[in-house]
Amino acid sequence: MAKSLFQKVWDAHHVRTLANGQTQLLIGTHLIHEVTSPQAFGMLRDLGLKVAMPHRTFATVDHIVPTDQFAEPFADPLADAMIKELRRNCAEFGITFFDRATGKQGIVHIVGPEQGITQPGTTIACGDSHTSTHGAFGAIAFGIGTTQIRDVLATQTMALGKLKVRRINVNGRLRPGVYSKDVILHIIRVLGVNGGTGFAYEYGGEVFDRFTMEERMTVCNMSIEGGARAGYVNPDETTFAYLKGRPYSPKGAAWDQAVARWRSFASDAGCTYDDVVTIDAATIAPTVTWGINPGQGIAITEQVPDPTKVSGDERSSIEEALAYMKLKPGSPIKGTRIDVAFMGSCTNGRLSDFQEVAKYLKGRRVAAGVKAIAVPGSQGVGILCAELGIDRVFRDAGFEWREAGCSMCLAMNPDKLIGDQLCASSSNRNFKGRQGSPTGRTILMSPLMVAAAAVTGSVADAREVFSVPSA
């Protein structure tokens, strides 16, 4: 019988059925970071347990690291305690830690793929909801809570109920100036922030076939913002080419065997899905959010909604969002003044994100009064950008070029909005207070749109600002 990738990976990692009907699922690869793991190690110690397969857990530090000043001890004693605790836990339990001295540190969802740890046909778990990123490789990757981190550490498994699978086809061609970020913002706008509840999303169609791995990662990354527990793309030649030669990728004869095996995990032609959604790529515009969740998005050419034109719940949620965002009902989003431009995060902090922006940013200047920061997602991305002179382009334009970390995406570090500052952000969440100030405001958009906002000082159509050729 024809099976989806999800079904095949699930079957291969199903250990047994638990008393309540859930599956004890083997987690092949476990990724940890400093924020959600210390309590799990504490629970392990309390129970007198060891790490079952220490060689299958990999650690990095990302959320709390300052990006402007790398020296330890950190100025923030709480942050300093967290990095020390992670170091201690990894040393005690024999876990590989991509600490800063290794030159491989970065955001966990950038480091895994970069090192070749993220591979097709595997299961991955990490105490971070954006773990869905790794699905870009045809892995089934779950964001988990801290008690489940304990479970994975202690048993290399966790208890989980099976998901349904929704196939999302994006066919045709994206218009110039439209990026993978716009694709996922559009999908969430159409299906809703809880449309994915109970589902894994399988992304496919001509647009995904042509996408690079980094573009696929951007889409899979935000699956969780659409309520889906996981999101993935079937592995293909693009996937294998990306993985070849990476530090943890198989070598020699093992490489050929691995590729054959990885290929076999791709969804079979004719497999059945619980739901299928098809989107025409040509209908997707550069998309920006206007509200306080990632589903509240519009095309850059549209107006923010007018709550008086709808009723009930929808009306009150629009009113709440517009009041928080200080936007006028029915007004164009284009032209909204910004204070901060943030370029980075596990969604858009990869080499190609900076590379694409650099093509257009050369010779331009960040508008007066705008604080613009560019934060590579990993030390590796930072090194590549430096080799290619990309950091220079950003610096010359007036961006602050920073060291690797999560930075202003969630502001558990010194990078924060102040007061009700409005940020044009390449990150993934526009929740109230997300960027560190209880009244701070976020507009999500693609990296090139962030650059357009940075140089004009307001939310702008990057296609106009940078004269993006129309074909």
Add this chain to the structure above:
Amino acid sequence: MSLAKITSVKGRGVYVPGNDIDTDRIIPARFMKCVTFDGLGEFLFYDVRKQADGTDKAHPLNEARFKGASVLLSGANFGCGSSREHAPQAIQKYGFKAVIAEGFAEIFFGNCTTLGIPCLVARREDIARIADAVNARPDLEIELDLNAREIRFGGQTVKATIRETDRDALIHGRWDAIGELLEGRNAVLETAQKLPYLAA
């Protein structure tokens, strides 16, 4: 490890209205700079409960009449966003034993079960009825009955749903899976042996 069989939760309620209440709102990220979950309760809903200077804003949790409530009521897609267990930990440490909402985000829901916090889904109009009753009489006892899948309050009864695997785990006292997962040790090794990337 012996766990409580959670078949029913009784307590006073408090209604925090709104849809898509995310985990950043439940516990802002800056309060996650900690290596234990101790003390998280006081930061529950911090930025919507407190002004910048630490004084109270208007919020149901700040109203004296709702002090001691142990059943949290809210709207649709409660707990969306981050996988941070700090959110249900803060809810539990604040004193809540159960949550009733129109729907829950999945990771949050699973995290709650693992901590022994039942999350029951009820229809919007039924939540409105419970909320009205609670607002009229804050000392009203609400009972969540996991066996009957019902919520009872002030002589009224409404239907509730909860994913069957989680209901089973709660009522049979196996909501923390660690014991059962550890028992599967040999089967885990057998499964791993069949997977080349783990067999090595």
